[in-house]
Structure formats: structure tokens, C-alpha cells
Amino acid sequence: MYSFTEENYLKAIYKLSENNRQSISTNAIADLLQTKAASVTDMIRKLAEKKLLKYEKYKGVELTEKGKRVAVDTVRKHRLWEVFLCDKLKFGWDEVHDIAEQLEHINSALLIDKLDAFLGYPSHDPHGDPIPTKNGDIKKSEFVLLNTVKALQPVIMSGVADHSVLFLQHLDKIGLRLGTSCLIEEMNAYDGSLKLKLNSKQSISISKDVAKNILVKPV
Amino acid sequence: MYSFTEENYLKAIYKLSENNRQSISTNAIADLLQTKAASVTDMIRKLAEKKLLKYEKYKGVELTEKGKRVAVDTVRKHRLWEVFLCDKLKFGWDEVHDIAEQLEHINSALLIDKLDAFLGYPSHDPHGDPIPTKNGDIKKSEFVLLNTVKALQPVIMSGVADHSVLFLQHLDKIGLRLGTSCLIEEMNAYDGSLKLKLNSKQSISISKDVAKNILVKPV
DNA sequence: ATTAATTTTTAGACATGCCTAAAAATACTA
DNA sequence: TAGTATTTTTAGGCATGTCTAAAAATTAAT
Secondary structure (H helix, E strand, O other): OOOOOHHHHHHHHHHHHOOOOOOEEEHHHHHOOOOOOOHHHHHHHHHHHHOOOEEEOOOEEOHHHHHHHHHHHHHHHHHHHHHHHHHOOOOOOOOOOHHHHHHHHOOOHHHHHHHHHHHOOOOEEEOOOEEOOOOOOOOOOOEEEEOOOOOOOEEEEEOOOOOOOHHHHHHHHHHHOOOEEEEEEEEOOOOEEEEEOOOOOOOOEEEEHHHHHEEEEEO | OOHHHHHHHHHHHHHHHHHHHOOHHHHHEEEHEEEEEEHHHHHHHHHOOOOEEOOOOOOOEEEEEEHHHHHHHHHHHHHHHHHHHHHOOOOOOOHHHHHHHHOOOOHHHHHHHHHHHHOOOOOOOOOOOEEEOHHHHHHHOOEEEHHHHHOOOEEEEEEEEOHHHHHHHHHHHHHOOOOEEEEEEEEOOOOEEEEEOOOOEEEEEEOOOHOOOOOEEEO
């Protein structure tokens, strides 16, 4: 139905729309997709002709419902494949993004339905991001950043705000993973670093940079 | 490494080489890939430049070891994905070809290794075709056509020579599947049809056209 | 062995998606 | 508000992979 490239543009614009709720600039898209503004303009016009987004010259773009649906479906596929790779094939959460970037473009609705069932209808991917439903509904994250939680409040680690390989490997190294229960024992006013008490009774210290990229659910 | 299209050409040429052991003609490739001879010539020259095949104008082509390896790797990926779709996702054997045609181009050696392990290192795909090893070895089929088996020889149905959806659905309808034990009770000299006795003690009649597309292993 | 039929290649064109360089529009600043 | 800087678009081109139509080579046939 839609090309590899078209889906990637729609997904990028969707992603940008989640943060800024205004229309999305040509340059922002070019930056995210590591391409040039001129190329973006070309593709935007093509997508506008197909009614996948609204476009006014020099005014940026906004996805239509149709375009948003294609983007959300692509996100759904990406996240389901990530669950498959981690849960079934035992990939690390730092290894799955690039492969899922390819798999998300496989075109078969039945395949995704069956994959979803096989995985047990997961609600979140291995990084804690919500998986859109078959109908295209996606719930807003109910998680909060660890650095905004007050001391002694028990929480469960439930997601990450930074998806980079480096960050995920760092979490592996210090022993933090999704599902880890912990609470903030102590907050350092000087540098924002935290002393975290894990449910293993062990305590670790993490920097503010780490804390502000960890999503938790209060319990 | 190689494009979607390049892999498809190499796979097609490999397939044609299995039957005819001479060099493969431009038209044969065009027919198999449902494209035009002129397009084939273009691609052939490109693949020859990359040392994936030997090409002399007007003399047809032959895969190099390098080209054969790419083709076999693609076949391996295709067949492993077919096993995944049937065994894990519960697709019918008549439904998996088109999806595997897409999945076979996903580029990640680690993914295929892990998929192979997850599936339990299968030796054959859902149609009974052998799965090449990681090293690129592929064993020649040890199966024989049902219409060449002599009466009363017990056999196990082990593969198909016709992979079309129509044929596979026909086999489903008459209750034949891989693993079915049977023997030929009676052979009709007039039209080549066979009376097959299944291990369920039930007997069915199948036409010669069906029999000559069923691969069996004598037991 | 020469003509006829077929196969294959070349030539020129088109669509997709990308690029650079230059022009146009918008945004910022003094 | 004029002038400068930035963003965006246009213009023209390139690579991939496709096509049709015509030319060249090969194969078949009388």
C-alpha cells in the first residue's frame, strides 16, 4: 500500500507531533530522518496529494486522520516486533531497534494479528512504550520521570525516555531493568544525583542524567 | 548489503539452475520474475559487475560461488520464516509464501541465527523443502514422487513439488499433509489415478496430477 | 546456406527518492 | 521598519529499477 519511505516519513512526523502539538517543520523532519530539507519538501508534496497530511507552503505539515492511522499502525508493528525479538528470540533491549525498523514495513495485517496473539497481546514494548491496539488506539503513558518522584515513594521501573544503545547498556550495567522495584532513599541537592534502594535491599547511586531518562510507575 | 531486487534475481537464477544445469537464459529469468527481458539484461550486467554471476552477451548467465551464497542465504531465510509462520503463528502452508517473500529480505545475520535456534534448527520447511545450513550447505532432496512408488510400499508424505495455493488447499481438502503415512493400494493403468490407503485405514482416490506433485519418503 | 523466427541487447524514457545550488519566503534584529 | 539570517522551496541532476520499441545476434527451417 505505502512504500517503505512513505511509512518512515509518516512515522517521523507522528513522532514529532507527539511533542510539539503545532504543525511540523520541514527541517525538523529532515533532522530526524537524516536527510535534506529539499528531499523532505518533495516527499511532503507527495504525501499531501495522497491526503496523508495537510500541507501549506512554508507553513509546515500536520497529519490527517488517514496519515496518523498509517503512522500508528507502523508504530504498532515496530513495537510488537520488538516484543517478539526480546521475549522470544532473547535479544537485548539495546539490540532490537534496527531490526524492528526493517520488520515494521512487512505488509500483512493477518501477520500482525497472529503475532499479537502469539505474544499474548502485550500492552508495552521492551522499552515500556505503549503498543497501539489493532484499532489504532494508543494510550498516553501513565509513567512519570524518576527525577520527579519524591523520596521514599516506592515505584516500579516501567520505561525509558532515552532509547539509545548507550543508555540501555548503561542501565544493564548498573542492574536496572523494567520491573525493578525501588525507591529514592536520598536526593543530592547539589548535582541532582539519587541514591536508589532496590528491592534486593542493595543501594545504588545514579546521576541526574540517568534519573531523568527513567520512567517509573508509583505503587 | 544487496538490495531487495538483487536478492530476488539471484534467488530466481539459483532456482532455475537447480533444474537446468546449463547457463540460464534472459527470458527464463524474465518469465519467473514476471518482468521484461530488457529489465533482466540491465540487472544481469549490474550483478556481473559485482561478481555475483558470470555473463557473456547472448550466452546466458551462471552464478558465481559468491552469487550462489547470497541466493542460498536468501532461501534459508525464506524457509526459516515459513517454519516460523506455520509452527508458531499457526498459518496454513498455503498462506505463508508471500509473507516469507518479504521477510526473507530482512538483513540481520544474528536475527536468523536466533530464529533458527528458536525454531529448534528445523531441517525442512512446511512444504518439505530442505533448509540450507548457516554455512550455505543444502542437501539434495531424498524424497521421491508418489507416482513413481510401487504398490504396497509404505511411505510417509514428506513434501510437495507444486507449491501453488490451489494445490496445497486441495491437499488440505482431501486430508493429506506432511507426515501422513500411506501406501498405494491400487494403480489405475488407464488414467494413472491411485487408490491410497492412509494410516487411518481410510482409503482415498487421487488423480495422477496430484500424485506426481507429492513427494514421499519410503519407510 | 540463405531466409525466417526467436532471443537478446541497446536506446531512450519514466517513476521514485535522493542530492546540490540558487531563489523565494519568512523570521529575527537593530 | 529596513536589513540580515534562517528556513523552505524550486530547479536541475543522479541512481535504481522499470518499460517500449527498434536493432543486433542467435537459432531454426527450408
